[in-house]
Amino acid sequence: MKFLPIDEEYLREVLLELLRTPSPSGRTDAVMQIIGDHLDALGVPIRLTRRGVLRATLTGEVDDTSRAVAVHADTIGCMVKRLKDNGRLEVVPIGTHSARFAEGAHVTVFTDDLTQIHTGTVLPLMSSGHNFGDAVDTQGVGWHQVEIRLDEPVENRADLIALGLHVGDMVALDAAPQLAQNGYLKSRHLDDKAGVAACLAAVKALVEDDAPLPVTAHLLVTIGEEVGMGATHGLDENVAELVAVDNAVVSEGQESREDTVNIGMLDSTGPFDYHLTRRLIGLCDKVGLPYRRDVYRFYRSDAAPAIESGLECRTALIGFGVESSHGHERTHLDGVRRTAELLTTYLRSSLTFSDWDDQPTGALEDFPSHSVQPAEPEPEHYPGRH
Template identity: 40%
Template sequence: MTDMPYFLDTDYLTHVLKDALHQASPTGMTDGMATLIEQELLKLGLSSSRTLRGAVKAVIPGGQSELPALAFSAHMDTLGAMVRQVKENGRLAVAPIGTWSARFAEGARVSVIKEDGGAIRGTILPLRASGHRYSKEVDTQPSDWDNLEVRLDVDSEQSQTTLALGIEVGDFVCVDPQPEFNGEYINSRFLDNKAAIASLLTSVKALMDHQLTPKRDIHLYFTNSEEVGTGAGHIVANNVGDLVAIDLAVMGPGQSSHPKGVTLAMMDLSGPYNRHLIRDLESVCNAKDIAYSKDIFRYYYSDTHSATIAGADCRMALICYACDSSHGWERTHQQSLLSVSQLAFYMMQR
């Protein structure tokens, strides 16, 4: 593969990704992330609007607006947790937001967001958290959400004291992302799907910086409930002919996702993607020398699923960046994010 084209602003991608990772946005609490995206779009010269459900959308006008539009979707919501009980010992029982394993929650530093906007720090721990106290029981205890609790960084050893702090059932528990940018590798929780947002905005920046007018209208959708399965169900406009979601590529044994390029999803849990649109994407990869592979994801689906269920009449595809240990301690590669940006940039001009 050739070097990344000069028009992709790597520094911008890194800047946006860092800002996005540090903005907590579990499903149901995405207003801050929506504001961040709106501000970035404004810097790029684009106005945007927010749906009643809190998603952000924008349009880049094309030269032939009568043509069916091309839409890109990247979800802003992440995994998280919610307080389900204030326990007698003053600690908190929590329920997961989205689907993720309790084993990846153990040891996480968190902020419990109170109704008044204040935050109390804490740590998610298994019920038997000390080897000095529980010995082998630490290793034999179950790894599930019923076996976790939040230890708060305040003096509170009974429920009444915790309740007096203003904590109540339904408060959001935001998990620290702990990002590390180590050369070209990026490690962090919630690269799903902050990495897609950074890649998409980087492609938009390249288009705007070079004052390029796309042939058809380009719709940008930043959805806010993909992790619970309803992300794009309400947002796809009637004039959209093609919808391309951007999300993670599953890495691991039996998968063929590209570690540093783009992965074209052929099928996921919701079924096959549109083969004609995939051919268009593949032809761009071949013409522009973008490293890519094809893969099938058997255990997840993207924003296109909710759009399909809602009745969107358009061709749909999913393009992906590399993501190892998805919904856990995630890692991607800068080259993969830039490859996704490059593909999106060239698709915007078709």
């Protein structure tokens, strides 16, 4: 088996399109329409739940047992908490992120009037060095220490009300993607727009390959992962395995890289399934995909809410490396592509334990009694970019 070739131009164009489409948790309709349109163009059947979670299906030779790949289209953002007397907006975060990295961000504010949007900038309360001098450097960090300056002639709360601003208006941090010639991409919201692009590129490769999959596969695109409500619904008890696709943490003390696919062994909710994780590692070794294993402490993915909501399946996590996640993010297109390549390999492989995982329950004596080991020997997993 070999991984399928990925259309890199398609991957790049879809990723930039997704990044330029605001989708903070709670306001994801526009980006989900784009994702649905791409899947429809590939001829892949899709269904949406009442809440707007999307499920695409690639039918396999076995249909009464299935597997799933989960990825989220929502991002971190903000919400207006107060219309201030100085004509500025106090905001609170949507999702977990620090105001330290919001300072200076350009934003888009969406009002209840869908035809009216406003732009602005997140600024510290002391934003003028010529006025506050050294006090600018000693001001604290926190959401109560910043405010949004709208690009409008507003001076007080009444002016904001006249513009149609309300408490509860959604605020998107503009992504502002920049792609370097060497493949590095810096942008807000690579988490998890790069994951969605990798999944769409993998689906495109599988459709064009036109070989039957051994097991029916679902792509679940969720809309509330950043607020802890990712893959809570949209799948049924036939799903034996779920692989979450999300960012991998590139930082001091972490093993993940921006230019490889990365396999999570554990996050804040505990270890991922031992057997499925080693299955993915073995597939990387088999097809020659550079990868890293890593452990993430302050992290959870779509896999956690799936299990918490009662889905009985094995779970694993793979991802593209992101430097400064939930801050000033950066990745490399090699890592996004290799994540897609692993997905094409995984979805064309059999279940981890085909004779056991085809049913939600079974007898004790039939339970797999040995571990799935990666190919031996297990080398340093990064042979170099190629």
